[in-house]
Amino acid sequence: MKTIAILGTGNIAQTLAIDLKLNGHVVRLYAPEYLGDRINNLLESPKLESVGELVGQATLDLVTTDIDKAVTGADYICIAVPGYRHVEYAKLLKGHTTASQVVFTFNACLASLVYKKIWGDDPNCPIFADTDLPPFSTRVIAPGRIQLFERHLGGIAFFPASVAEKYYDEIYSEFYAFPKLYKDVLECSLSLINPCVHPGACLVNLSNIEKPDTNFFLYEHGFTPSGIKIDLHLNEERLQLGKALGYDDLHALEDFAGVQGKLKWEDLYAMGHGCYALTSIAGPNSIFDRYLTEDVPVDLVCWSSIAAQIGVPTPVTDALITLVGVIHGEDWASKGRTAVELGLSGKSASQIVKFVREGHF
Template identity: 40%
Template sequence: MKETVAVLGGGHGAHAMAVDLTSRGFSVNLFEMPEFSDGMREVFETRTIHSSGMINGSFRLNKVTSDIGEAIDGVRYILVVTPAFAHDAYTRLLRGRVTGDQVIVVYPGAFAGLLFRTAFGDRDCPVVAEVNNLPYDTRLEAPCRVVIHGFNPVNIAFLPAEKGAGLIDDMRAIHPYEKVYSDVLEAGLSIVNPGVHAGPCLLSVTAIENSAKRPFFLYEHGVTPGSCRINIQVDNERKEIGRRLGYRLTPIEDFTGLDEGYTWQELYMSIHGNISLTPIAGPHTVSSRYFTEDAPYGLVPWSIIGKAIGVATPVIDSIINIYNVVNERDWWAEGRTRDDLGLDGLSPEEIRSYVRTGKRG
């Protein structure tokens, strides 16, 4: 039996991760917030998740609990597997409860390393690692039942970055992280989903809103030549931000296996018809995380960082502004900001020093 890990979250990603790790011999403590635990009553009662697809079987967990102390007691790795909008709540929940020898790993990160450190403070914050994507293409089919359509390659970063070398070898037992980013800023700029979803979602709003009448599958119906052209522009803008900060960003290439300088035709062929992606239904509403996570926690911080270092992001900004209208929300105000991430008043050089050492000034 391998070591015990805590998986925090009750969605499809957390269920898939609990199944995957249990299938490989880990002892898993699954945690869900008390206010959402009614939707997982069967999992709480049976401690068992049934999986189909890439992993088949029924897997019994070590614990299923809504007591955070019980979930993380005695574990070294605390895996936060939630949409980015839940990160604030988890920083408050974990603050003062996590010890210095524990490691928080966030899937997907969305600049969560900086967020946790701002909330915890430099002195009390443990090492926080963030991953650029969920390791699974997965959906919950029913309570206790998850289907795993495929596996995604994932990369990781650490805050402080200088702590990563001493952790990564042990952590590859959890996932075979393909790349260790230089720091969490590079990881946040390398989040996959906003760069993949932006064009197809933007051009499919009416189809998504009519999906009760006509089934909608984003990767089958939404990935079109036009949406791929938009995605390339989004990717180019965030790559320019990376270049100004000294990073060579290749998130879409890492996800698709394409070479740098890929064309919209190549992007289209790599996603449209992909056997792991096309069976995934939805989104079925513009309130989906494809909008409400990708915009405020991906596109918005990319734009803010770009403005801070003098890189224009006209296509990214246009998508955010249209989403503001579609969602009747102000994602500029609700998303990640320099204040949220503790970057206010820091120069680009000071930001790079901070993510390397975990110390300001």
């Protein structure tokens, strides 16, 4: 049994909370006061219920807006918030941890480096662990009630990579049995699936996403050949960046689609229309959904910024970043998760790889 602090109150956070509690762990849930009803409901009644692939009810050990109460003495700290909130949470968490704690970020695009840059050389800097997927496809369907559609544990990586030998077996047996251990957080970040799945399909379906009277389902309705062809280009540019950095086995999307060899648009079309866990998920119904506010300014900007720095062209990725920035009224190329935010500005490919492996340049 571990003591686990979960920071966040969204789909993944609440599902993590009930899943880990049902598995016998001590579970604390934290969220800032400004979230209003989203945290107030849980403060009043710290009970969660799950239906679907996970059926059960559980009462959390603590729901709090006090970060110290949430994380003091916790073995693991799970940060389950959208990628664009990681800087906020890194600043919030700094000064409240110990060097023996492990901080997890899910569906993380080098989030560990965002946290490390803010921690700097603080002796109480924890160990960081990034994953390439959240543990499930899930949705909060009512206050205190979640529906889990599918479990899909992916891979995990540690920063620095050199600590994996010490921590991986314990986490595998006592937290989640992540089936793959990546060489480092850079390989993990380049194995993300969402940035090569959501953006193209969303871009060609903006009119449906913005219609308040449309019951829109991205995979069921929005996975059309034109959007998928954009996604294939995003995927190809991801692979080229990985190759330039020395990672040749970046086939997470191909594996997810059940394909060996080069992906075709028909493969992704079949994946989107043939998987219950995907087609059952409604939305997005706003251009400010995380499919566009996380996958583009966090993930695609991260890849594009590093690629530009080491001389790898990413024309389709860059064009999509520009267009999504236009609809958001933001310059995501400069305001997203750039090499500067990651502490990698001016570094060569070999220096970047050395840093994620050893923790220093």
